[in-house]
Amino acid sequence: MRPATAAEALHGLIRVRPHGWLASPLPTTPAAAAERLRAVLDQDHADAPAAGGPLRVLAARATAAVATVGEPPAAVLKLHADTGAYDAELLAYALVGHSPVLPSLLGAADASRSLLLEYLPGAFDWGAVDAPAAVIEAVGAVHAAPAALDAASAGALAPFRLDQLAAAPAWISDPGAWRTVIALCMRAYGPAHIPVGHLDLKPEHVRQRRGDGAVCLIDIETVRPDITGLVDLITLPAVLRQAGTPLPGAEVRELYRAATVRHGATWTTDDLCAALFAYQRATGLATLDGLAA
Structure with a gap:
């Protein structure tokens, strides 16, 4: 296939x-x-x-x-x-x-x-041995970023906290599965976290910062609260294939899980797999690309 x-x-x-x-x-x-x-x-x-x-x-x-x-x-x-x-x-x-x-x-x-x-x-060096891990680390860092909001921003965006997202958005096809997603995200990030996601991930949107060579992601206009970072995790295997650096879905998942843990989350493999399956049911996504295998 x-x-x-x-x-x-x-x-x-x-x-x-x-x-x-x-x-x-x-x-x-x-x-x-x-x-x-x-x-x-x-x-x-x-x-x-x-x-x-x-x-x-x-x-x-x-x-x-x-x-x-x-x-x-x-x-x-x-x-x-x-x-x-x-x-x-x-x-x-x-x-x-x-x-x-x-x-x-x-x-x-x-x-x-x-x-x-x-x-x-700076163009990103997709040929580097650690290129996939570096990109996955950057994605995990963006998903954790709302935890560092200043007080004014945190107050204005409080309606998007995980503990305020009990009602499923209109685009969700299975509200019960969505509640499972939110509960698992809350266990991983805490109730005050804002679940951003939907980065416009593609190989050409990865850059390196001038001077320190740090990995950067551009074109973030599609990022929104309430969708959760799982959507970006689901996209990552395809992006890595397009860049010529394919990894098995389970390896992508574990690199992502480790990256989020470094940024303060507490995802376990079982919880992350359960969240992925629930997200698929909730949204009608056609594939998990081996991430929950």
Whole structure:
């Protein structure tokens, strides 16, 4: 049987947008996107690093435009077409943006729905012996990051604590299985933990920080509270295959479990397997990719 891709690993969670859902799409040609990004940079981020320098467009999509700023690049400017997507990325940074395995948020402007981010130039060395373990460690670190929220953020995000998530979200197909997931996550992380998940994991979203070479994960706009980090664990085997560094599902699970323990969780193998099976029942996911074997 052909192994699942990262997208297929999340079958059952992917939401298909209806045609015409985007009210104000962004220009999709590089020249037009560059013009829009330059106007936003000059208006909302004039004090940014290398703000007067050149822009190099990395993506020009109807939903988002992205460019590096300066030469050599000093920052990344990202413009969202949709307010919900912009707010979601801001929420992601409020939750986990202080983690050293993520790029820093340098600025944000609500009027233009734009964010200025740390530029991470270093390509990740997927050929290194410890590459899979390093990526899995970074994922575990992000999942633990909400435990280090400042008092103001912790108060504002209190409704997303595990002990407040008794009601299953609308996208859950089996509420009883979801309650099992939450109970097992609570045992591993404690009742005050906020269960973030849904990193946009793919090989090209792994970088190395300039100077210390630390592993970093980029493009975290899909991170949300309430979904739990299990969704990212389920994606990891497919991502490692795509990067040319496949590992058996059980080995991925144990590397992840050990990483979360180093960051304060108390997952046991039995509890993590039980949580994975319950998550599959709750969400309708098509595969666990050998993680609970």
